Amino acid sequence: MSLSFIKTWVFDLDNTLYPPEENIFSQIDEKMTSFIAENLKISHEEAFNIQKQNFIDHGTTLAGFMNTGNNKINPDKFLEYVHDINLSSLKADNKLRKILLMLPGEKYIFTNGTKKHAENVIKRLNLENIFHSIFGIKEANYLPKPNIETYNLFLKINNIDPKTSIMFEDMGRNLIPAKKLGMTTVLLERKLPNKNNSEQKEKYKDLWNDDYDADYIIDDIVKFLNNEYN
Ligand SMILES: [Mg+2]
Missing domain, CATH: 3.40.50.1000 (HAD superfamily/HAD-like)
Incomplete structure (x- = not known):
């Protein structure tokens, strides 16, 4: 074709x-877990499971919180926090x-x-x-x-x-x-x-x-x- x-x-x-392998998205992934754990005051393990379930059910972690009306996760603060990562491995x-x-x-x-x-x-x-x-x-x-x-x-x-x-x-x-x-x-x-x-x-x-x-x-x-x- x-x-x-x-x-x-x-x-x-x-x-x-x-x-x-550049280890960029994995940093975002980890920051999502810690943001959720901190804001919902739950363990990292619980936060990770919610994160992945949201991803499966709603397309992204954030969409899951927005769709269920969870106002403890501020969308703009969440996005800014999770994208604040080290990009130095990218050449x-x-x-x-x-x-x-x-x-x-x-x-x-x-x-x-x-x-x-x-x-x-x-x-x-x-x-x-x-x-x-x-x-x-x-x-x-x-x-x-x-x-x-x-x-x-x-x-x-x-x-x-x-x-x-x-x-x-x-x-x-x-x-x-x-x-x-x-x-x-x-x-x-x-x-x-x-x-x-x-x-x-x-x-x-x-x-x-x-x-x-x-x-x-x-x-x-x-x-x-x-x-x-x-
Ligand atoms: Mg992708």
């Missing part, structure tokens, strides 16, 4: 534009930069994190001035992927035709609505969702790839795009 019909390139951010990815610049058409970031976090990550990866815009959780009115309403909003405000667009993601479930709307889907197979915590990883190991049968299942964006375009 050729990608020559693709006019719009949509990328998730965390664990998609860089691998989980310029010039191979990715080069191939992204070769792709015809507009590129977008579509993330359940904040736009500010995405900007910080993009800067570290040397991927500035590539993406047309960043659609983060606030732009989504706090309604995360995989809610299909958010995909509709994202497509509408950016005037994107899903039939000529392709979406890259590390979470299979986030590609299901994309496919339903007519987008081409690419799943990044990631093996290490949270390398700091193998016990938790085992318990929640099915959260990441979900056995979703994407149009393409790959382990390296640069290699995949180079095959298509070089």
